[in-house]
Amino acid sequence: MSSTLLLHPDDDVAIALADLPAGAEVEGIRLSQSVARGHKIALRPRAAGELVRRYGQVIGRATEEIAPGAHVHSHNLGMSAHGEGTAPGAAARALPPPDAPRTFEGYHRADGTVGTRNYIGIVTTVNCSGSVARFIAEAVERQPWFAELTNVDGVVPITHGSGCAMDMEGEGYQTLFRTLQGYIRHPNFGGVLLVGLGCEAMQVPALVGKGRLRADMNFRYMTIQNTGGTRATIEAGVKEVRQMAEVANRATRAPAPLSHLMLGMQCGGSDGYSGITANPALGAASDLLVRHGATTLLSETPEIYGAEHLLTARAASPEVAEKLMARIHWWERYAALHGGQMDNNPSPGNKRGGLTTILEKSLGAVAKSGTAPLADVCLFAERPAVPGFVFMDSPGYDPVSVTGQIAAGSTLIAFTTGRGSVSGFMPTPGLKLATNSEMYARMEGDMDVNCGDVLEGVSIEEKGVEIFEALIAAASGRPTKSEALGFGGAEFVPWQIGAVM
Known part of the structure; x- marks a missing residue:
């Protein structure tokens, strides 16, 4: 097998496929220094300021003179301006249809999506409810009844470090809002419990909204402050998860198109x-x-x-x-x-x-x-x-x-x-x-x-x-x-x- 790889005939560099010592000959060029596997070797002389190509595309500009056989890396290659490229849509080509239809075995959801897993999610609105979500998940997984649910893959606490001390009209709030709603609706969850603290910026009522977050209605929500504190919320959460998990356990895999x-x-x-x-x-x-x-x-x-x-x-x-x-x-x-x-x-x-x-x-x-x-x-x-x-x-x-x-x-x-x-x-x-x-x-x-x-x-x-x-x-x-x-x-x-x- 060759010790180097040339990706495009217009390239100025070859890629080392093994650790190469100084003095080794590659592509008819003697290496002036050792080059590690995966790194670039100069094939042509490049003056300071000249463009360097890999994949037939510009990857940077020489920051100093580069001789053939030199190691090309951050010590002698820097950023360059972007090329204009081709016109938008010029290379858009529709792909042919498949040779034959294929299916996978998935969980069919009420909203028409199909999941590849069947978890119960415990989603948090704010960092302050993260520990309680984990406590609920750990308590559920210790329950004898949970071990009997053969079609539920597990309980996943979705915890994070945000949800408060943020501009409620800002881009960051909207991004987190989309993210949490996306997880609540995800087809790999057979049911979701949403847990908030109660006084945070990312309010539970705002996330829940006026419509259905999940078409299967296998969704519950609570706040720690309104439920009565940590122990009361864990106890209530375990009860809610049991009801949702029993519903989710009825789901079985069935064929679905790709x-x-x-x-x-x-x-x-x-x-x-x-x-x-x-x-x-x-x-x-x-x-x-x-x-x-x-x-x-x-x-x-x-x-x-x-x-x-x-x-x-x-x-x-x-x-x-x-x-x-x-x-x-x-x-x-x-x-x-x-x-x-x-x-x-x-x-x-x-x-x-x-x-x-x-x-x-x-x-x-x-x-x-x-x-x-x-x-x-x-x-x-x-x-x-x-x-x-x-x-x-x-x-x-x-x-x-x-x-x-x-x-x-x-x-x-x-x-x-x-x-x-x-x-x-x-x-x-x-x-x-x-x-x-x-x-x-x-x-x-x-x-x-x-x-x-x-x-x-x-x-x-x-x-x-x-x-x-x-x-x-x-x-x-x-x-x-x-x-x-x-x-x-x-x-x-x-x-x-x-x-x-």
């Missing part, structure tokens, strides 16, 4: 292989789901920064392209307001894995989207109005972004990682896709699919089919590695926007 699935796509702990193996393979799986009428969500707006033209080129309409650019401009203003830069996104772990600028990281991240037309753009935690490939605005911080995707209705999560991210996202099962075989072998207990074999000859299309089948199996009830490990109790992280007052 059009009822919604997949949230994430990458975290990325490395130099993410955009070569797992991300494009997930993109191929996303295309297969879209062909079956499903919805797939790409998020993490700061991590498409610099590659947004690849998405607007696939926009279903000029209005969709404008919606995406409006979110990009919002982020530019948001970062500037807080003295930040959009190029500060690659983490230390990303950089150790070979990623240098946000442009480079973004080009690899966009590969998760496949080739389907961009059907719509929605706000954080906003349910997509149309099926197909959709972009949801979110930060690049994985727990926050996944929280928004689940609030938007995602019943599956696919998470690519090169460094080895560990997390889970109850009530939604999440599959971990390893970008390289070395990390997969080291962390096999956390990884669901190894995409490192793409470097050994497995095609992106074959790996996409493998991921597609793994997603259907998980949707039908097969536990993911993160579920088997018990993850999901700490990963509900709503996006906090605005001042904490």
Whole structure:
């Protein structure tokens, strides 16, 4: 196997597929210094100020003279301006219909959605009710009657650090409001108890509203102050959960078309292989789901920064392209307001894995989207109005972004990682896709699919089919590695926007 990979004939760099020592010869060039696996090697001389390309796209500008055989990274490569890209919609191409219809085994809900799990949720309005929600969940799981409910997957306390000391007319309040309502309505919950303190900004009556939060009516709510304090609320909560759990236990899995699935796509702990193996393979799986009428969500707006033209080129309409650019401009203003830069996104772990600028990281991240037309753009935690490939605005911080995707209705999560991210996202099962075989072998207990074999000859299309089948199996009830490990109790992280007052 070659020790390097050239991704595009116009590229100025090759990717090391192993740790290479100084003096090694690759692509007819002798290395002037050692280069770690996943990192970039200069193939052509670049003068200070010249553009550098990977994937056939600009990933930055040389900050000093770069000779062939040099290691290209943050010491000699910096940010560059965005290219104009292609016209909005120029690359939008409808995908062909599937060869044959497929189904999964899911829980059919009263509102027409279909869940992949059957949990009872205890959702909190504010940090002050978080401990009581956990106390209720722990008390329920100790009850003998709960052990007899064979169709209920568990009790999930949804706790967070916000809900008060916020502007009740502001963007942060509205974002949290959408997030909590999205979880209450989520099809992976067979019933939900909403617990508030009573005096917080995020009031229970406001969340409940005048309409039905859940069409199945398997929903209760209470506040600690009105119920009589901690012990009284725990006792009352256990009684309410028992009634709801007995109703939820009547649900059984039944076949449903794949059009009822919604997949949230994430990458975290990325490395130099993410955009070569797992991300494009997930993109191929996303295309297969879209062909079956499903919805797939790409998020993490700061991590498409610099590659947004690849998405607007696939926009279903000029209005969709404008919606995406409006979110990009919002982020530019948001970062500037807080003295930040959009190029500060690659983490230390990303950089150790070979990623240098946000442009480079973004080009690899966009590969998760496949080739389907961009059907719509929605706000954080906003349910997509149309099926197909959709972009949801979110930060690049994985727990926050996944929280928004689940609030938007995602019943599956696919998470690519090169460094080895560990997390889970109850009530939604999440599959971990390893970008390289070395990390997969080291962390096999956390990884669901190894995409490192793409470097050994497995095609992106074959790996996409493998991921597609793994997603259907998980949707039908097969536990993911993160579920088997018990993850999901700490990963509900709503996006906090605005001042904490």
